[in-house]
Amino acid sequence: MSNPTIFLAAGEQSGDLHGAELARELRRRLPGARLYGLGGSRMASAGVELLADLDRLAVLGFAEVIRHVPDLAGLRRQVRRFLIERDVDLLVPIDYPGFNLPLARFAHGKGIRVLYYIAPQVWAWHESRARKLGNHTDLVCVVLPFEADLLRQWGVHTIFVGHPLLDSSSPSSTPRDPAHPRLSLFPGSRLQEVRRLLPVFLEAGRHLARRLPGLEVQVARSPDLPPGVYGELGEARLLDAATALGSADAAITKSGTITLQLALAGVPMVVGYRVNSLTYAIASRLITVDDIALVNLVAGRRVVPELVQDEATPDALAASTLPLLDEHDPARARQITALKQVVERLGTPGAAGRVADECVRLISAGGPA
Numbered sequence: 001m002s003n004p005t006i007f008l009a010a011g012e013q014s015g016d017l018h019g020a021e022l023a024r025e026l027r028r029r030l031p032g033a034r035l036y037g038l039g040g041s042r043m044a045s046a047g048v049e050l051l052a053d054l055d056r057l058a059v060l061g062f063a064e065v066i067r068h069v070p071d072l073a074g075l076r077r078q079v080r081r082f083l084i085e086r087d088v089d090l091l092v093p094i095d096y097p098g099f100n101l102p103l104a105r106f107a108h109g110k111g112i113r114v115l116y117y118i119a120p121q122v123w124a125w126h127e128s129r130a131r132k133l134g135n136h137t138d139l140v141c142v143v144l145p146f147e148a149d150l151l152r153q154w155g156v157h158t159i160f161v162g163h164p165l166l167d168s169s170s171p172s173s174t175p176r177d178p179a180h181p182r183l184s185l186f187p188g189s190r191l192q193e194v195r196r197l198l199p200v201f202l203e204a205g206r207h208l209a210r211r212l213p214g215l216e217v218q219v220a221r222s223p224d225l226p227p228g229v230y231g232e233l234g235e236a237r238l239l240d241a242a243t244a245l246g247s248a249d250a251a252i253t254k255s256g257t258i259t260l261q262l263a264l265a266g267v268p269m270v271v272g273y274r275v276n277s278l279t280y281a282i283a284s285r286l287i288t289v290d291d292i293a294l295v296n297l298v299a300g301r302r303v304v305p306e307l308v309q310d311e312a313t314p315d316a317l318a319a320s321t322l323p324l325l326d327e328h329d330p331a332r333a334r335q336i337t338a339l340k341q342v343v344e345r346l347g348t349p350g351a352a353g354r355v356a357d358e359c360v361r362l363i364s365a366g367g368p369a
Contacts, residue, residue, distance in 0.1 A: 007082070011100065012054065017164075022117065040053055051078060091112050131155060134157065162346065165346070185219045186241070198219070200312060219237065245261060263339040
């Protein structure tokens with residue numbers, strides 16, 4: 001099939017980035033393909049015609065989703081109609097399980113082939129969710145090395161494709177100045193995250209600045225959020241995320257993909273995270289893993305500190321970060337060494353190309369790989 005119709009569904013910044021890379025690889029292999037989807041500016045620039053952008057999808061947690069149920073339900077109906085009316089050949093959900101798992105179930109039930117790229121973290125929740133993933137997909141392309149074996153034992157047809165971050169250009173690094181270390185704060189790419197985490201991160205930065213008079217505090221800005229969202233930063237500077245990453249000596253960050261980006265850049269970090277109290281109460285009863293930071297999950301042990309919910313206080317974040325800003329402190333050296341080991345486990349570059357190859361196989365007469 002030389003001119004298939006493919007629908008890519010991403011719901012947040014990292015999915016938009018990886019969806020854009022996949023779209024470009026699909027164009028190389030299938031120049032006549034019609035690409036539609038949900039995503040952001042990167043996917044649009046890569047030639048994906050968007051039904052909706054990230055503004056309608058970027059909601060957090062159980063409690064936040066409740067407030068957005070009517071809009072999300074309407075969007076889900078819109079996408080379902082589109083899949084049928086446009087005779088879509090392949091659905092590619094990209095992470096974002098709250099929206100994409102039901103969409104995969106619907107599409108698979110209608111005979112549309114489904115390749116799930118960047119598996120939802122069902123291994124952190126319950127085996128039943130993993131089995132559902134297997135029942136509603138033709139193939140799952142995982143980007144974390146331990147996921148393939150876990151999902152296969154639950155009956156999911158899966159392959160490890162390597163992590164797509166390995167294909168991203170590394171941010172240019174700024175030479176270190178021991179007299180003026182730089183602390184970068186990464187409060188997230190979604191409005192709710194920034195509002196909840198940034199005040200705590202900034203206060204931790206102020207605590208550290210009082211201990212280290214030459215410290216420069218930098219706040220990473222999401223490209224899809226206006227500067228006004230970040231409010232009054234005091235002595236801290238608002239920078240684009242790539243600059244904040246490339247110039248950091250240490251970081252205080254939310255959990256998620258950013259922890260792997262920091263690992264790739266060799267930046268030691270402390271992870272802090274807070275969600276709505278109802279969301280946390282529900283999640284703490286369901287999640288079956290001890291760590292939330294991807295770097296710790298890939299390492300198989302806690303190599304970076306995690307401070308979650310009530311533990312994520314300015315004092316605690318500052319205390320855990322202080323040794324990471326001292327180039328002579330053994331804690332900094334140990335973490336940098338451990339982060340290198342994490343990077344080695346992420347596979348080899350070319351993830352988007354490998355996923356595109358699997359897409360071509362699925363929409364060909366040969367079916368799944």
